[in-house]
Amino acid sequence: MNLELESLGDAEGALAVFDPATGSEIGRATTYSEDDVSSIITLADAAGQEWAQRTAKDRAAILSKWFALTKQHTEELARLVTAESGKPMAESRGEVAYGASFIEWFAEEGKRAYGETVPTFAAGKRVMTIKQPVGTCAAITPWNFPVAMITRKVAPALAAGCAIVVKPAEATPFSALALERLAHEAGVPRELFRVVPTTDPAELGTLFCTHPRIRKLSFTGSTAVGKTLMRQTSDNVLRLSLELGGNAPFIVFDDADLDAAVEGAMASKYRNAGQTCVCANRILVQDGVHDAFVEKLKTRVEALKIGAGCEEGTTLGPLINSAGRDKVARLVDQALSAGAKPVTGATTSDAGEGFYEATILTGVTSDMAIASEEIFGPVAPVIRFSTEDEAIRIANDTPYGLAAYFYARDVGRVFRVMEGLEYGMVAANDGILSTEVAPFGGIKQSGMGREGSSHGLDEYLELKYCLVGGI
Numbered sequence: 001m002n003l004e005l006e007s008l009g010d011a012e013g014a015l016a017v018f019d020p021a022t023g024s025e026i027g028r029a030t031t032y033s034e035d036d037v038s039s040i041i042t043l044a045d046a047a048g049q050e051w052a053q054r055t056a057k058d059r060a061a062i063l064s065k066w067f068a069l070t071k072q073h074t075e076e077l078a079r080l081v082t083a084e085s086g087k088p089m090a091e092s093r094g095e096v097a098y099g100a101s102f103i104e105w106f107a108e109e110g111k112r113a114y115g116e117t118v119p120t121f122a123a124g125k126r127v128m129t130i131k132q133p134v135g136t137c138a139a140i141t142p143w144n145f146p147v148a149m150i151t152r153k154v155a156p157a158l159a160a161g162c163a164i165v166v167k168p169a170e171a172t173p174f175s176a177l178a179l180e181r182l183a184h185e186a187g188v189p190r191e192l193f194r195v196v197p198t199t200d201p202a203e204l205g206t207l208f209c210t211h212p213r214i215r216k217l218s219f220t221g222s223t224a225v226g227k228t229l230m231r232q233t234s235d236n237v238l239r240l241s242l243e244l245g246g247n248a249p250f251i252v253f254d255d256a257d258l259d260a261a262v263e264g265a266m267a268s269k270y271r272n273a274g275q276t277c278v279c280a281n282r283i284l285v286q287d288g289v290h291d292a293f294v295e296k297l298k299t300r301v302e303a304l305k306i307g308a309g310c311e312e313g314t315t316l317g318p319l320i321n322s323a324g325r326d327k328v329a330r331l332v333d334q335a336l337s338a339g340a341k342p343v344t345g346a347t348t349s350d351a352g353e354g355f356y357e358a359t360i361l362t363g364v365t366s367d368m369a370i371a372s373e374e375i376f377g378p379v380a381p382v383i384r385f386s387t388e389d390e391a392i393r394i395a396n397d398t399p400y401g402l403a404a405y406f407y408a409r410d411v412g413r414v415f416r417v418m419e420g421l422e423y424g425m426v427a428a429n430d431g432i433l434s435t436e437v438a439p440f441g442g443i444k445q446s447g448m449g450r451e452g453s454s455h456g457l458d459e460y461l462e463l464k465y466c467l468v469g470g471i
């Protein structure tokens with residue numbers, strides 16, 4: 001199976017794709033017009049009717065083949081991810097494994113879409129529930145996880161018995177096209193799962209929300225676009241999953257294991273150069289350990305090796321593009337003008353156009369833009385606090401509610417803080433919480449719905465109440 005970029009691309013294609021490390025064009029992808037995609041949705045819907053009739057076991061067998069092929073082609077997929085998203089090869093390989101894990105999980109979970117029998121409310125009547133596929137789905141995915149954000153939506157849709165059409169991010173269509181090719185090779189019917197790159201995301205977004213055959217939309221990306229889609233889906237009352245922006249607090253209490261907290265902060269903050277919605281966005285450190293934590297973090301941050309993702313040993317890649325880098329530079333410069341202090345970094349990097357140095361700022365306060373906007377870059381803004389109540393108040397003082405992290409050893413505190421944080425996901429004494437077995441998702445303006453776990457399958461199923469009377 002050829003997954004080389006040249007075989008996925010199209011020299012005449014309208015969508016130019018760039019290497020974030022150099023800014024140079026790496027290929028072009030074919031794009032699809034509104035009319036093309038409208039026909040693709042109609043064909044997908046027809047294929048979905050047939051797919052839904054198959055047994056869950058048949059569907060699982062095909063998904064398992066897709067999983068095996070994805071694992072088998074890890075290296076080619078990882079090269080594509082690095083080429084178009086810029087992330088270091090080690091992280092790209094990790095992403096392929098993470099992405100594949102959703103295919104494996106949902107291949108198995110699809111077989112367990114159980115209904116219930118309910119003790120009846122009246123003699124002569126029986127009450128049951130069954131779960132059925134929601135119908136034809138559309139998905140819109142971001143560039144920061146060009147493999148995993150596709151499989152996290154497509155695998156449960158297919159496992160549940162649905163067809164799905166995906167619009168990948170403009171920056172990263174090739175990873176998506178490679179996954180589509182592998183799925184078709186595994187036996188997923190061609191019309192059932194299609195990837196449709198475009199240079200006009202608003203046009204396809206509107207089509208997905210209004211096409212009469214689409215029953216569900218799943219979106220991962222910015223809160224602003226999520227809100228637009230939410231408005232647009234209201235006319236057809238679509239089922240909606242939204243995984244939007246975050247403003248994750250990472251709290252280090254006086255009783256924390258400091259080395260473990262530094263380890264967690266590195267993983268949570270600098271993964272994918274800080275470009276994930278669950279990256280620590282604010283580091284809150286209690287008075288008693290503030291200076292020691294910052295010193296230890298500085299040592300680790302200064303050991304990061306900045307460079308192109310394809311270079312051996314790189315641990316910090318470029319930002320997705322110069323707009324991403326400029327946003328980070330603006331937030332840091334504003335914070336410095338408002339009184340924050342640079343501990344390390346705080347400047348663009350001479351590694352190339354899209355690079356920003358790994359940065360730590362101290363003296364950050366909640367009123368600074370860097371503490372309220374999603375940074376999406378390798379910058380750790382440190383906010384100092386005194387009491388547990390103050391930490392929880394600062395942490396919750398945001399319209400977002402995706403992920404939160406804290407380090408503490410007092411067991412009472414662990415429970416108090418875990419329960420007090422208004423977030424969809426909270427990790428105590430760990431800096432990474434992403435896994436296919438747990439429900440990933442947010443509350444407040446971070447979105448709705450869950451991905452991964454059995455809850456992720458339910459997003460693609462309707463629960464039907466069945467009453468049988470006259471018994």
Ligand SMILES: NC(=O)C1=CN([C@@H]2O[C@H](COP(=O)(O)OP(=O)(O)OC[C@H]3O[C@@H](n4cnc5c(N)ncnc54)[C@H](OP(=O)(O)O)[C@@H]3O)[C@@H](O)[C@H]2O)C=CC1
Pocket residue numbers: 140141142143144167168169170171198199200201202203204205206220221222223225226228229243244245246276277374375376
């Ligand atoms: N929750 C998350 O995982 C993510 C959060 N973000 C946040 O959003 C910020 C901006 O990143 P950005 O890539 O611009 O995020 P967007 O929300 O713009 O992009 C996510 C996806 O939505 C598509 N899209 C853009 N506009 C529309 C529209 N009007 N209707 C339908 N789909 C649309 C994009 O297409 P196209 O690529 O063609 O523009 C892409 O496929 C980041 O700095 C970060 O703060 C970004 C990415 C992921």
Ligand SMILES: O=C(O)CCCC(=O)O
Pocket residue numbers: 144145148149220243275276277278434440
């Ligand atoms: O929304 C994102 O930023 C991608 C998900 C990251 C993850 O699954 O850990």
